[in-house]
Amino acid sequence: MSFHICLVEPEIPNNTGNIARTCAVTGSVLHLIRPLGFSTDDKYLKRSGMDYWYHVDVRYYDSFDEFQAAFPEGRFFCATTKAKRSYTDFQFREGDIFVFGKETEGLPPEILEAYAKTCVRIPMKSDVRSLNLGNSAAILVYEALRQTGFSGLV
Numbered sequence: 001m002s003f004h005i006c007l008v009e010p011e012i013p014n015n016t017g018n019i020a021r022t023c024a025v026t027g028s029v030l031h032l033i034r035p036l037g038f039s040t041d042d043k044y045l046k047r048s049g050m051d052y053w054y055h056v057d058v059r060y061y062d063s064f065d066e067f068q069a070a071f072p073e074g075r076f077f078c079a080t081t082k083a084k085r086s087y088t089d090f091q092f093r094e095g096d097i098f099v100f101g102k103e104t105e106g107l108p109p110e111i112l113e114a115y116a117k118t119c120v121r122i123p124m125k126s127d128v129r130s131l132n133l134g135n136s137a138a139i140l141v142y143e144a145l146r147q148t149g150f151s152g153l154v
């Protein structure tokens with residue numbers, strides 16, 4: 001069992017490459033919702049995730065609905081600057097799904113409404129826009145791993 005990271009219509013290849021690397025080192029599954037703002041052959045994507053891309057279980061979907069349908073029992077947590085609750089307020093379980101929005105616009109309102117009770121914010125000062133997508137994914141997955149006892153130490 002592992003955690004799932006879902007990127008809804010990611011636009012910047014370096015961010016997805018960076019997150020693929022996080023998935024590789026944590027054993028998380030990466031789910032990409034099309035359209036993607038880059039080709040999966042993109043040199044920046046490969047440079048950021050490079051040797052790691054081939055270690056990751058990457059799955060592609062044509063819509064968020066298709067992704068949801070693949071996890072009928074899944075617990076979805078939506079990462080958004082608009083959430084009222086901090087990610088540290090939740091007790092995560094193996095198999096949980098973390099959903100992230102696109103770099104320019106974040107998650108669409110219909111997804112935020114559907115998961116209003118499990119939207120999570122990573123605390124920030126109020127006069128700044130947001131964290132980088134890759135950093136926010138790493139923060140959430142490592143908190144979930146910490147809570148579930150992943151030592152990662154050899």
Ligand SMILES: C[S@@+](CC[C@H](N)C(=O)[O-])C[C@H]1O[C@@H](n2cnc3c(N)ncnc32)[C@H](O)[C@@H]1O
Pocket residue numbers: 078079080081099100101102103104105106107120121122123124129130131132133136
């Ligand atoms: C660059 S941000 C998008 C910013 C967008 N303008 C917005 O307001 O949502 C890309 C994604 O990173 C995640 N993110 C960034 N900062 C976050 C924060 N402080 N708390 C939770 N998620 C965050 C969200 O999933 C967001 O959709």
